[in-house]
Amino acid sequence: MARVTSALCDGASWAGPVDLPLAGEIDVQAACGLMHVNGRRFGAPRRLDLNYTCLLATELGETGAVAVELGRARGIAVRESTTSAAQAALLAVSQYLASATAGPEIIHRPGGAPLVSVEGIGYEIEAVDAAVWRRFWDAMGAGPPAIAAGWPVFHRREHTATCPLPAELGLVAARTPIDRAEQCARGTGMALVRVAHPPLDDLAPYTAHPLGIPGGDLAPVDGTLPLSGLRVVECCRRDHGGMTGHLLGFLGATVVRVEPPVGEPPAGGVPMVGDVPAREHALNRGKRSVVADVSTPSGRAVVGDLVSTADVFTHDWPAGRAEAWSLDADALTAVRPGLVHAHATDWGAALGPWPPPGSDPIVQAHAGLPPTLMTVVTVYAGVILARAITTALVHRAEHHTGHRLESSLLSAAATLNARRGACTTPLSVPVCTDLTSLATDPRFAKALTHDGCVVPTSPWSFHP
Secondary structure, three states: OOOOOOOOOOOEEOOOOOOOOOOOHHHHHHHOOHHHHHHHHOOOOOOOOOOHHHHHHHHHHHHHHHHHHHHHHOOOOOOEEEEEHHHHHHHHOHHHHHHHHOOOOOOOOOOOOOEEOOOOOEEEEEOOOHHHHHHHHHHHOOOHHHHHHHHHHHHOHHHHOOOOOOHHHHHHHHOOOHHHHHHHHHHHOOEEEEOOOOOOOOOOOEEEEEOOOOOOOOOOOOOOOOOOOOEEEEEOOOHHHHHHHHHHHHOOOEEEEEEOOOOOOOOOOOOEEOOEEHHHHHHHOOOEEEEOOOOOHHHHHHHHHHHOOOOEEEEOOOOOHHHHOOOOHHHHHHHOOOOEEEEEEOOOOOOOOOOOOOOHHHHHHHHOOOOOOOOHHHHHHHHHHHHHHHHHHHHHHHHOOOEEEEEEHHHHHHHHHHHOOOOOOOOOOOOOOOHHHHHHOHHHHHHEEEOOOEEEOOOOEEEO
16 A cells, blocks of 8 residues: 655645645644644644645545546546645544534533553543443442543543543543453443554555446536536435535535434534534535434335435445345345445444444554544545545446445544654644634635534535
C-alpha cells in the first residue's frame, strides 16, 4: 500500500477556497479547528499525530477523479475536480462546527485518555447502553455515584471530543489487572480491547464483489454534477454510513434516508436545529426522509419499493440482518439489476461473525492509531465508502452489473496507519480556539454556509 506523508494528490491544494496562507498539514489543522477539537480532552489545542488532512484530501481527490470519470461516461460535461486539505479539515469538524453554531456554547471540560491497567496496559471500552456501563463498573468495584456520573460524559464522548470521567473510575482501572478487567467485560456485555502494538496496517480499505445479474444502464442525463439523476437509498443510523450518503449527495445523487418512527427526544443540552440534533443535521441535510420500521414486513416492503428504482443501497445493520430481512445484495439485485449494495460496518469480518460493539475510540485502540476523541476514523471511512461506491458505478456504466461492497471503521483505521507519516511542517498561522469564531471569519466564507447552523459546503468543485 502506498505511503503518503505530506504530498497532496493532483487536483488538491492546501487552502482551496479558504483565504489563508496555509502551507502544510500543521497550518491546516491549526486554522481549521482540528487542533482545537482534538485538544479539548487536554484542555488546550493539540495537533493530531498523523497527516490527517493530507490523507483525507488525497482520498477526496481520488474520489473526485473517479466521479469525473463517471460523469463523462454518462455524458455530463465535467472535465476535472478540485479539493483541498482545508475543505477536508472542515468536513472532519463539520459535526462539531454544527453543534457549536446551533445554540448556546457548551463548556467542554478536559478528560478522556484510554484506561490503563495495573500492569500499565492501555485499553478502551464501549457500552451499548447505561445498563452495561453500570454492570461493568460495579463488577470492577467502582462506587454508584462515580458510575452514574460517568455514563453521560462517556456516552457523548464522540459528540464532544472529550470525556472527563470521574477520577474514581480511572483509579479503579489502574488498580485492576488487565485479565480481571477483560473478565468483567465478558461477564457484563462491555466491549474491551487493548491498545494494539504494533499498529494494524494490513487491511484493504474496502472489499468489492461483482454481482452477475446484468442490467442497470446509467443513461446519460442533463446535469452539472457527476451523480446527477442517480438515486441512493440509505438505511444507516451511524455516522459512517451517514457521511457516505452526505458525500454522494455532494456529488449530485438524490439520497433517500429511511428513518425509524420517532423515538425518544434527545436528552437536554444537545444542540438542535429545529427538532433534529445539530450533529445529525450536519450529515443529513438535503436528504429526503422516508419513515419506515424495517424490523416489520411493511417497513421492509417500503425499502424494497424504494430500491426498485435506486442505483445505490447503503445500510449499517449488524452482520446477517440484511439476509434475515431479504434485503441483502442478492435479494435486492434480483429486484434492481445493476444495484450497488454497500454495507458500512464497525469491524468488517476481522473479529468474526459476532464482533463487539464498535465506535471510533475503541476501533482506534484496536488498530493502534494515535488516540483522539475526534471521529477521524468515521469520517475517513465515509469517504472511502463513497469512493468505493463511485468506482462501482463506473464499473456499472462500463459492464452493466452491480457490486456488493463492504467497508469498516477498522479497515479505515488500518489504512490511516499504513499511509501515515509525521507532521513536520512548521506552524505559520494562528491556531483556532473557538469554532463559533471560525464560523463567522470572512476568510472561510467561501467554504461554509448557514443552514440552521454553520456547515461546510461541498469539498469538491467540478469544472467543465
